[in-house]
Amino acid sequence: xxxxxxxxxxxxxxxxxxxxxxxxxxxxxxxxxxxxxxxxxxxxxxxxxxxxxxxxxxxxxxxxxxxxxxxxxxxxxxxxxxxxxxxxxxxxxxxxxxxxxxxxxxxxxxxxxxxxxxxxxxxxxxxxxxxxxxxxxxxxxxxxxxxxxxxxxxxxxxxxxxxxxxxxxxxxxxxxxxxxxxxxxxxxxxxxxxxxxxxxxxxxxxxxxxxxxxxxxxxxxxxxxxxxxxxxxxxxxxxxxxxxxxxxxxxxxxxxxxxxxxxxxxxxxxxxxxxxxxxxxxxxxxxxxxxxxxxxxxxxxxxxxxxxxxxxxxxxxxxxxxxxxxxxxxxxxxxxxxxxxxxxxxxxxxxxxxxxxxxxxxxx
Amino acid sequence: xxxxxxxxxxxxxxxxxxxxxxxxxxxxxxxxxxxxxxxxxxxxxxxxxxxxxxxxxxxxxxxxxxxxxxxxxxxxxxxxxxxxxxxxxxxxxxxxxxxxxxxxxxxxxxxxxxxxxxxxxxxxxxxxxxxxxxxxxxxxxxxxxxxxxxxxxxxxxxxxxxxxxxxxxxxxxxxxxxxxxxxxxxxxxxxxxxxxxxxxxxxxxxxxxxxxxxxxxxxxxxxxxxxxxxxxxxxxxxxxxxxxxxxxxxxxxxxxxxxxxxxxxxxxxxxxxxxxxxxxxxxxxxxxxxxxxxxxxxxxxxxxxxxxxxxxxxxxxxxxxxxxxxxxxxxxxxxxxxxxxxxxxxxxxxxxxxxxxxxxxxxx
Numbered sequence: 001x002x003x004x005x006x007x008x009x010x011x012x013x014x015x016x017x018x019x020x021x022x023x024x025x026x027x028x029x030x031x032x033x034x035x036x037x038x039x040x041x042x043x044x045x046x047x048x049x050x051x052x053x054x055x056x057x058x059x060x061x062x063x064x065x066x067x068x069x070x071x072x073x074x075x076x077x078x079x080x081x082x083x084x085x086x087x088x089x090x091x092x093x094x095x096x097x098x099x100x101x102x103x104x105x106x107x108x109x110x111x112x113x114x115x116x117x118x119x120x121x122x123x124x125x126x127x128x129x130x131x132x133x134x135x136x137x138x139x140x141x142x143x144x145x146x147x148x149x150x151x152x153x154x155x156x157x158x159x160x161x162x163x164x165x166x167x168x169x170x171x172x173x174x175x176x177x178x179x180x181x182x183x184x185x186x187x188x189x190x191x192x193x194x195x196x197x198x199x200x201x202x203x204x205x206x207x208x209x210x211x212x213x214x215x216x217x218x219x220x221x222x223x224x225x226x227x228x229x230x231x232x233x234x235x236x237x238x239x240x241x242x243x244x245x246x247x248x249x250x251x252x253x254x255x256x257x258x259x260x261x262x263x264x265x266x267x268x269x270x271x272x273x274x275x276x277x278x279x280x281x282x283x284x285x286x287x288x289x290x291x292x293x294x295x296x297x298x299x300x301x302x303x304x305x306x307x308x309x310x311x312x313x314x315x316x317x318x319x320x321x322x323x324x325x326x327x328x329x330x331x332x333x334x335x336x337x338x339x340x341x342x343x344x345x346x347x348x349x350x351x352x353x354x355x356x357x358x359x360x361x362x363x364x
Numbered sequence: 365x366x367x368x369x370x371x372x373x374x375x376x377x378x379x380x381x382x383x384x385x386x387x388x389x390x391x392x393x394x395x396x397x398x399x400x401x402x403x404x405x406x407x408x409x410x411x412x413x414x415x416x417x418x419x420x421x422x423x424x425x426x427x428x429x430x431x432x433x434x435x436x437x438x439x440x441x442x443x444x445x446x447x448x449x450x451x452x453x454x455x456x457x458x459x460x461x462x463x464x465x466x467x468x469x470x471x472x473x474x475x476x477x478x479x480x481x482x483x484x485x486x487x488x489x490x491x492x493x494x495x496x497x498x499x500x501x502x503x504x505x506x507x508x509x510x511x512x513x514x515x516x517x518x519x520x521x522x523x524x525x526x527x528x529x530x531x532x533x534x535x536x537x538x539x540x541x542x543x544x545x546x547x548x549x550x551x552x553x554x555x556x557x558x559x560x561x562x563x564x565x566x567x568x569x570x571x572x573x574x575x576x577x578x579x580x581x582x583x584x585x586x587x588x589x590x591x592x593x594x595x596x597x598x599x600x601x602x603x604x605x606x607x608x609x610x611x612x613x614x615x616x617x618x619x620x621x622x623x624x625x626x627x628x629x630x631x632x633x634x635x636x637x638x639x640x641x642x643x644x645x646x647x648x649x650x651x652x653x654x655x656x657x658x659x660x661x662x663x664x665x666x667x668x669x670x671x672x673x674x675x676x677x678x679x680x681x682x683x684x685x686x687x688x689x690x691x692x693x694x695x696x697x698x699x700x701x702x703x704x705x706x707x708x709x710x711x712x713x714x715x716x717x718x719x720x721x722x723x724x725x726x727x728x
Contacts, residue, residue, distance in 0.1 A: 056505070057505070069433065070491075070502070071435045071465075072464060072465075072467055072468075072490075072491050072502035072505075072506070073502050073505070075439070075468060076502060076505045076506065079471045080508070083471075100436060101435075101436075103436055104436075104439060107443045107447075126436075127436050138434070138436035138437050138440060141420070141421070141436075141437070141440045142436070142440065144444070
């Protein structure tokens with residue numbers, strides 16, 4: 001199949017540090033190429049890929065002193081990509097919605113005579129602008145084109161939660177590159193892990209409370225968004241005072257190597273989320289390494305964690321604490337197998353290939 | 365002629381306070397309607413117009429707590445307008461470039477099968493973003509479409525100064541609504557006027573120096589851009605200390621009524637600009653009221669001021685001071701006549717009609 005992938009222009013493919021969408025696009029493209037497809041990736045010139053790379057400027061916007069105000073660059077990348085896709089007559093075009101400027105894709109792809117599909121990587125609204133977390137009302141304007149923009153959700157929950165009249169055609173889970181995650185080891189230690197961005201809705205304060213009640217060590221890892229004042233305040237007021245570097249440790253952001261080492265030896269990954277998270281990549285990564293997950297049964301968690309087999313789904317903090325001793329019953333091969341079967345890049349690429357075929361059939 | 369005008373979506377048509385482009389668009393549309401054309405104006409719902417108004421949201425973006433970050437709104441307005449123009453098959457489409465998001469018009473109009481022309485209201489670069497006066501490099505990317513985007517410059521100087529490879533087809537001067545500017549009166553007083561935004565390149569500090577050397581009173585009027593720190597600092601450091609409210613007065617921003625009253629009785633309007641200003645609307649307004657202008661011979665000034673007849677063009681401050689006594693030789697009807705003949709909305713609309721015809725001929 002001749003497949004065009006248009007990546008957003010903000011963050012390199014694959015991302016150097018944070019960049020969930022860019023990581024998924026990287027994995028998808030690599031797998032599609034491995035599976036024998038003829039793939040062209042439209043992305044800035046700093047992308048690494050096995051596909052043909054077409055770039056309209058050398059660096060991702062945020063990679064070289066750029067900022068989120070550079071919407072003219074983002075639009076230029078999308079517009080030029082669409083022009084080339086139109087000229088080169090691909091079998092299918094796959095685009096990706098993850099930040100506000102990606103909404104420009106709605107009118108661009110709606111009028112395209114080439115079969116196309118778009119993955120919704122984040123929840124609406126996309127029309128956040130400025131640093132003050134203000135959500136504008138532009139999203140509903142772009143719904144004008146929504147009936148002509150076939151969307152893929154990254155979970156059933158994401159699909160169900162969406163209130164705007166978008167047009168979902170399927171659900172495809174995000175997939176990870178299994179080769180980056182070694183199978184479960186023998187060494188297991190007794191600490192719990194919470195890993196993510198420090199925002200209240202991801203629940204690190206609840207992970208701390210669970211660890212304290214269970215009297216088990218907890219390692220916190222991840223990033224504090226220094227540009228978001230509420231995030232900085234949350235960390236300083238609710239997290240920092242509880243770090244004693246004995247029972248409750250914070251080790252900062254972790255690269256892939258440290259992440260693997262941390263999760264592979266951990267007793268349990270705690271995911272006490274307080275929002276409808278549309279996916280939960282770190283749960284998948286933990287399970288790939290044999291680390292069971294205890295998650296609040298919200299967002300996509302019930303689709304990701306197999307209750308009693310790869311971890312536990314709980315309703316509240318009490319249940320989270322009660323579930324901890326039961327983790328010993330989990331066979332640590334099970335989470336790994338579960339990820340291989342459902343959340344590998346290979347499976348993701350196969351599922352997307354089916355979506356592409358469905359779209360092509362319905363278009364012709 | 366069936367004419368479509370797409371206004372930018374940021375500021376109401378006509379503007380309540382500042383808004384040069386919006387004022388010109390308002391005057392142009394009113395005159396085109398008066399001259400019997402079938403005009404449709406695409407603008408937010410707060411526009412006042414004699415044309416048919418087509419709006420995609422009720423208020424100009426900046427009119428209701430909006431900010432310059434709301435590029436999704438701006439693009440939506442332009443994209444929807446273009447879609448309707450395409451569907452309704454106008455004879456000609458006239459669009460307007462005055463801020464960064466207007467660059468989206470380049471790819472939108474370049475592929476349009478309807479004759480179209482764009483007025484360049486400001487100098488490039490348009491890719492300023494944020495509040496730090498940083499100019500990005502997106503302008504040159506948009507030059508990809510420039511050969512297919514016929515541009516009108518607002519002065520010969522603007523056309524000559526342009527370094528980017530844009531495609532100028534003509535020059536049309538901005539025009540004012542003569543009915544808003546009563547003819548020269550009998551009462552003339554002995555003060556000089558400087559009116560504008562307080563930025564160094566517009567030269568209010570030089571106007572002060574000229575007035576002091578000539579020992580003539582000077583009235584300063586206009587706005588301080590409170591969002592631009594350099595502008596605020598400039599006012600506080602170089603202007604404010606010289607205001608004594610005897611010889612040098614500052615009367616703040618002025619509405620149309622006060623502007624007319626101020627300029628109509630003034631001895632001379634001083635325009636000691638230190639940049640290549642592409643037009644100079646306030647010189648035209650002063651002359652319409654019979655007030656002669658002494659301007660540095662830069663930017664479009666030599667095209668606007670008729671040397672020795674409607675004022676004087678000078679090279680420097682010394683020459684400005686020396687020219688002041690010669691103002692008494694100017695017949696105050698001359699500047700008025702000069703504006704009527706060259707810078708009225710009527711003349712502007714007639715010139716644009718000729719441009720439209722030329723574009724239509726070259727397209728068919």
